[in-house]
Amino acid sequence: MKLKGWKDVTPGAVILDAGNAAEFKTGSWRSFKPIWLEENCIQCLFCWLYCPDMAIKAKDGKRAEFDYDYCKGCGVCALECPGKKGKKAIVMVEEGK
Amino acid sequence: MAKIVAVTGNEAVANALRQVDPDVCAAYPITPQTDMMQRFAGFVSDGKVKSELILVESEHSSMSACVGASAAGGRVVTATSSQGLALMWEILFIASGTRLPIVMPVVNRALSAPLNIHGDHSDAMGARDSGWIQLWSENAQEAYDNTIQAFRVAEHMDIRLPVMICLDGFIISHSIERIEYLEDEEVKLFVGEFKQLNPLLDMEHPVSYGPLILPDYYMEYRKAQDEVESKVAKLVLDVADDFAKMSGRRYGLFETYRLDDAEIGLVILNSAAGTSKDVVDEFRNRGIKAGLLKPRLYRPFPYKEVGEAMKHLKAVCVLDRADAFGGSYGPLFIDIATSLYPYREKPILINKIYGLGGRDYLPEHAEIVLKELVDVAASGTVGSVKEYIGVRE
Numbered sequence: 389m390k391l392k393g394w395k396d397v398t399p400g401a402v403i404l405d406a407g408n409a410a411e412f413k414t415g416s417w418r419s420f421k422p423i424w425l426e427e428n429c430i431q432c433l434f435c436w437l438y439c440p441d442m443a444i445k446a447k448d449g450k451r452a453e454f455d456y457d458y459c460k461g462c463g464v465c466a467l468e469c470p471g472k473k474g475k476k477a478i479v480m481v482e483e484g485k
Numbered sequence: 486m487a488k489i490v491a492v493t494g495n496e497a498v499a500n501a502l503r504q505v506d507p508d509v510c511a512a513y514p515i516t517p518q519t520d521m522m523q524r525f526a527g528f529v530s531d532g533k534v535k536s537e538l539i540l541v542e543s544e545h546s547s548m549s550a551c552v553g554a555s556a557a558g559g560r561v562v563t564a565t566s567s568q569g570l571a572l573m574w575e576i577l578f579i580a581s582g583t584r585l586p587i588v589m590p591v592v593n594r595a596l597s598a599p600l601n602i603h604g605d606h607s608d609a610m611g612a613r614d615s616g617w618i619q620l621w622s623e624n625a626q627e628a629y630d631n632t633i634q635a636f637r638v639a640e641h642m643d644i645r646l647p648v649m650i651c652l653d654g655f656i657i658s659h660s661i662e663r664i665e666y667l668e669d670e671e672v673k674l675f676v677g678e679f680k681q682l683n684p685l686l687d688m689e690h691p692v693s694y695g696p697l698i699l700p701d702y703y704m705e706y707r708k709a710q711d712e713v714e715s716k717v718a719k720l721v722l723d724v725a726d727d728f729a730k731m732s733g734r735r736y737g738l739f740e741t742y743r744l745d746d747a748e749i750g751l752v753i754l755n756s757a758a759g760t761s762k763d764v765v766d767e768f769r770n771r772g773i774k775a776g777l778l779k780p781r782l783y784r785p786f787p788y789k790e791v792g793e794a795m796k797h798l799k800a801v802c803v804l805d806r807a808d809a810f811g812g813s814y815g816p817l818f819i820d821i822a823t824s825l826y827p828y829r830e831k832p833i834l835i836n837k838i839y840g841l842g843g844r845d846y847l848p849e850h851a852e853i854v855l856k857e858l859v860d861v862a863a864s865g866t867v868g869s870v871k872e873y874i875g876v877r878e
């Protein structure tokens with residue numbers, strides 16, 4: 389992507405195009421990666437609700453896979469996951485292991 | 486039809502703010518500004534303005550509230566002095582970097598320590614590189630006129646920068662002078678309807694303010710801001726032209742007083758310029774070609790124009806009502822020296838620090854300085870470049 393010059397930036401660094409976070413992939417920031425264990429998932433969608441970015445996909449009201457391009461590895465999803473019978477449906481695994 | 490009144494500087498500026506009737510005023514009281522905002526609060530209570538007055542717990546908060554209200558899309562004012570301006574420091578840069586046209590009278594007062602509530606220029610000089618436009622005012626009339634013009638400068642679509650209007654604490658803020666007020670309707674027409682630029686409250690066009698800008702873009706935003714600064718001087722003159730048509734009172738980037746054919750000159754800001762002009766007249770009566778330059782647009786500083794106006798002089802004294810600690814000269818001296826630097830032939834410069842913490846600046850001080858300039862011009866030599874005057878040994 390060609391970077392803009394100073395004549396083309398907005399006054400006061402105001403961002404005029406809403407929702408442009410989609411253009412910025414932040415997955416490389418991650419040091420811990422969430423793993424979805426579908427067998428423990430009760431489809432509560434808490435993870436989808438709590439994710440501060442858009443790293444958790446849902447389709448037809450059901451949990452779908454992670455979109456790791458936007459997952460910074462904050463772990464909120466794993467923390468909030470109620471799991472099934474004491475077993476979490478999302479666990480954090482260190483990257484590179 | 487002008488209305489002639491006898492009022493203090495604070496009262497005059499508060500009246501200008503009433504006539505403009507801004508959307509939001511977020512203020513915190515501090516001497517000697519208190520009475521200006523108290524009067525404005527009175528206008529709010531009495532229904533003379535529709536402004537929303539936000540009473541905050543500090544100046545850091547008042548400037549923060551101004552930033553929010555301005556980004557939301559309102560015409561926004563506040564006022565402060567001294568420690569209050571110092572406490573705003575962090576947010577001053579956010580207001581200018583975000584290009585928010587906030588208008589703020591600054592009633593100049595010394596900075597602590599030692600604690601002192603009286604007039605000097607340390608407060609506004611500390612904020613001179615904050616990206617705010619600064620208009621300085623010799624008397625209550627100029628403070629009133631500058632306040633009204635400030636809205637037009639700040640809000641121009643090519644500029645969108647915050648403006649400080651500086652007036653001397655107590656000497657101007659609390660002394661009663663003869664003022665010509667404009668009619669309310671004239672002021673309303675002059676400043677015009679506030680025009681929004683990318684307001685946060687426009688739900689149809691959602692925008693984000695205050696993003697993180699990393700090394701790949703930060704310099705581009707800074708360069709863009711520097712470029713805007715270069716357009717300010719011309720706009721200040723255009724607005725002054727319009728103002729002169731309405732009021733009959735003409736303003737420039739700076740005022741020159743008997744300077745064109747002068748050989749020695751004083752450079753001095755705000756209220757002390759009036760005293761100095763009287764002494765310049767006395768020297769002229771004695772056949773000595775003295776003159777004076779009083780900056781009005783201090784930031785961005787019109788280096789080229791000031792240099793052109795002063796290059797012919799033989800000797801100049803820059804009088805600073807603030808010191809710039811660090812083994813340096815006074816802030817105004819540094820700017821005047823910079824404006825004269827490009828010229829091969831230029832005046833000899835000296836710097837006097839005067840009037841700190843409200844110490845009186847008397848005609849005899851101007852006289853001592855002008856006498857020294859006569860000697861400097863004749864001999865071509867300088868004893869000490871920078872000295873305090875009106876100080877006990």
